Amino acid sequence: MACVYIPVQNSEEEVRVVLDQLPRDASDILDILKAEQAPLDLWLVIAREYFKQGKIEQFRQILEEGSSPEIDEYYADVRYERIAILNALGAYYSYLGKIETKQREKEEHFIMATQYYNKASRIDMHEPSTWVGKGQLLLAKGDVEQASAAFKIVLDGDRDNVSALLGQACVQFSRGRYSDSLELYKRSLQVYPQCPGAVRLGIGLCRYKLGQYEKAKQAFQRVLQLDPENVEALVALGILDLHNNDAVDIRRGMEKMQSAFEIYPYSAMSLNYLANHFFFTGQHFLVEQLTETALAVTNHGPTKSHSYYNLARSYHSKGDYEKAGLYYMASVKEINKPQEFVLPYYGLGQVQLKLGDFKSSLSNFEKVLEVYPENCETLKALGHIYIQLGQTDVAQEFIKKATKTDPRDAQAFLDLGELLISTDAGAALEAFRTARSLLEKGREEVPIELLNNIGILQFEKGDFKLAEQTFVEALGDGIWRTLIDGTAQPYPIDASLSIHQYKDMQVFHRLEEDGFTVEVPWNKISILFNLARLFEQSHNIEKASILHRLILFKYPDYVDAYLRLAAIAKARNNVQMSIELIADALKVDDKCPDALLMLGDLELKNDDWVKAKDTFKAAKDASNAKDSYATLCLGNWNYYAAVRSEKRAPKLEATHLEKAKELYTKVLMDHNSNIYAANGAGVVSAEKGQFDVSRDLFTAVQEAASGSVFDQFPDVWINVAHVEFARGNFPLAVKTLVAHPYLQYQNCLKKFYNSTDSQVLLYLARTHYEAEQWQDCKKTLLRAIHLAPSNYTLKFDAGVAMQKFSASTLQKQKRTVDEVRSTVSELKNAVRMFSQLSAASNLHFHGFDEKKIETHVNYCKHLLEAAKVHCEAAEREEQQNKQRIELARQVSLAEEARRKAEEQRKFQMERRKQEDELKQVMQQEEHLERMKVRVITVTARNNGRVPLLPVSGRIGPNLTMRRVGRVKRGGKRGKREERGIRAQSHVMRQTKQKPTLWMIKKKWRMKTPT
DSSP, X not given: OOEEEEEOTTSSOEEEEEGGGOOSSHXXXXXXXXXXXXXXXXXXXXXXXXXXXXXXXXXXXXXHHHTSHHHXXXXXXXXXXXXXXXXXXXXXXXXXXXXXXXXXXXHHHHHHHHHHHHHHHHHOTTOHHHHHHXXXXXXXXXXXXXXXXXXXXXXXXXXXXXXXXXHHHHHHHXXXXXXXXXXXXXXXXXXXXXXXXXXXXXXXXXXXXXXXXXXXXXXXXXXXXXXXXOHHHHHHHHHHHHTTOOHHHHHHHHHHHHHHHHHOTTOHHHHXXXXXXXHHTTOHXXXXXXXXXXXXXXXOHHHHHHHHHHHHHHHHHTTOHHHHHHHHHHHHHTSSSTTTOOHHHHHHHHHHHHHTOHHHHHHHHHHHHHHOTTOHHHHHHHHHHHHHTTOHHHHHHHHHHHHHHOTTOHHHHHHHHHHHTTTOHHHHHHHHXXXXXXHHHTXXXXXXXXHHHHHHHXXXXXXXXXXXXXXXXXXXXXXXXXXXXXXXXXXXXXXXXXXXXXXXXXXXXXXXXXXXXXXXXXXXXXXXHHHXXXXXXXXXXXXXXXXXXXXXXXXXXXXXXXXXXHHHHHXXXXXXXXXXXXXXXXXXXXXXXXXXXXXXXXXXXXXXXXXXXXXXXXXXXXXXXXXXXXXXXXXXXXXXXXXXXXXXXXXHHHHHHHHHHHHHHHHHHHOTTOHHHHHHXXXXXXXXXXXXXXXXXXXXXXXXXXXXXXXXXHHHHHHHHHHHHHTTOHHHHHHHHHOOSSSOHHHHHHHHHTTOOHHHHXXXXXXXXXXXXXXXXXXXXXXXXXXXXXXXXXXXXXXXXXXXXXXXXXXXXXOOHHHHHHHHHHHHHHHHHHHHHHHOTTTGGGTOOHHHHHHHHHHHHHHHHHHHHHHHHHHHHHHHHHHHHHHHHHHHHHHHHHHHHHHHHHHHHHHHHHHHHHHHHHHHHHHHHHHHHHHHHHHHHTTTOOOOOOGGGSOHXXXXXXXXXXXXXXSOOOHHHHHHHHHHHHHHHHHHHSHHXXXXXXXXXXXXXX
């Protein structure tokens, strides 16, 4: 049992004080110490023992009494013990200031500590322990540089001072110089190996900061070996286990945190990690209790920041964004820069984005991006913020960067597709396809919304087959497959009902009676509607109609289905049924702008002008004047009112045109890409004679309409042709209608009018007429008559075209018989056409005058008589031309025969000449053969010797060579003779080898030997 002995003054006796049994009241022990004038080191020992027992007040009371002026005066010569007591008090108040959370009390404690250290310095300003205490005080106050200077003073005097080494190690750790701090901790251990476990705790923290996790773990484990209840070491080991992200390690880590909490329930670090654990388990009430406790027991900025962050995200997950934002903000305020702890910036940005504070949210996410430039979630968040701020280009850059940063993030590609869908449909489709592929590779369910978007983009691109497959995949199994494929049906669906009976629902009742489940989930209505629209666009009206009716069967309030059925009925010229279906839609929503606009369009088509105008105004009012289509319809109404076929009033016409222009311009100001408004403005400009302006507008509409399946706009091509026609540029007008590189006239008719629009053919015929292309005009009109045989205007125009063609042909200076005959035929057809019109009973109803038609008939007959005369003259001229041609042909034949006879004669002569030459050569060969036989025979008789023959008996080649080289009498042979001999021997060699061929080649003439 530990005890101390206080010597009794003026006696050899001692007062024995058992340290484990110190009195509760420190005054008793103080009285003894004062009465016996005990040494000051005993005061310090007893005070320290009170501190160990947790009796802080008694500890403070003894030390304060030991540093009182009376004691200082009495023990004036005892310097070290007085300094030790003052330093102990300074350290005590430094500790109080460090753990105090209230700033005022904190400052008071620091002031008291400073006073005690200064008092100790006045006793001995060079005392190392005082400077170490001052350094610790400065560290607690956050004055790292001054603290370092204090420790340096000690180390300059004693480089192995352990307390100063540990203090300087703390300074370097606070500066982030973990390697230097580690070296100082190592020196401390080398100097004093019996250092407490806290020193090795510092080593472990330095190792951890340097990324040396295994060595850090060993250091913390060594701390626990020395001090099994060291809370900091337990927490540090728990953090290392948690960072392994392994289930077993996480469980071990949480067990260590729990042990630390049980040892010391006020460890802020363990409280924060426990709160983090309970956050992920959904126990938010525990999160709030633990974090509030952590905030109450710590004043360390980063630790408090973590506590506020835990509290903030707890409220965030519960949807309490106001409180979450406040605590995120508090967490941010506790740290100096985002690099220290970036998560509260991210959470604060999320909450601000949710609350609509886009600029503040943008600022916080940008701070996160400074720390983690490649963080995909932050890039996506910034992209969404810039979308909300209307800066779509910047948003695209961030989302694209997110997709490049993490090419496996399906959500990033989804966001990119949604961002591009209004500006670049092709790129949006590619992004959606990538997202779908990533989800499928990850074996995740592909959302039907994604499939719907892909189908829509394929639909707009014109890939109807792919779009249909995508929509069907999104819909999955259901009654729609039965209706589309016709499978599992005990009876066929009547196509006529599907086409004409737009309100018929009996088919679905019959399916239910036959055991089929007729259900349409609410989240698949839009996809089913889009599939029906696809069938409409691909002219599969039966399937489109039955799918729209299926929607109405299950959801009778689905207005869009009524309107699409009305559009189908209108396209089939069933105007009455279309009006009825629109009325059904208006029963569901009497202020539906789309329904009112469709109704107004039908009323305008029925020439019910007043009703149409009122309906268009009602549609505009229903949309609060924000529906551009309503404004556009009113513009159309004013245009039609200006150009009505009745007798025009110039002032009223100008007023209506100006009003139409105003309305079209208003639409363009709100939506500068509205091609219908631009087309309307172009039409008004053309009506005013501003052809250059209208041409530019129509060209812009052409370019805008050429890129979409839905915006193919045939009217604008016709309008361009009208403008060129009005400017007198007839060939270009025809080209615009017939041979445009993107939309040929035939394709236009097939695609938009089913090749049945006689009006467009009439436009084309008139263009040919003005260009004096009479035959093209007639052919076009005959085709239009075939499409509309009851249209008397087309027949009259065809007769006029034939008449014009005939007159122009007869006015030619030169014309062929075929042209005149064709003219006669055309005139007869024209007379027949006009005669049919004269015989019509309802001639006046179509605006024709009998006298005018009779005039045309008489004129055609007059031309017919003139044509007969021209025809006879042309026939005579043609006969004469034929005779001249025949005579010339006979002369040519005779000349050809003479030329051929001469060529034949020359050929025969040449042939005979060649035959003679060949015969002579053959004779020479025969002679040569005989001579060879003779020489061989004579040689055999003379035992192999060749006889000398007389010159006259030598063979032909030698005789020939004598002409070349002769021997001079009485002289030597000359060079010419030598050349002759050499030539002779060469000829003999060649003759022996192949005499006949060589001689023929050189064209020699052989002489017959004598």
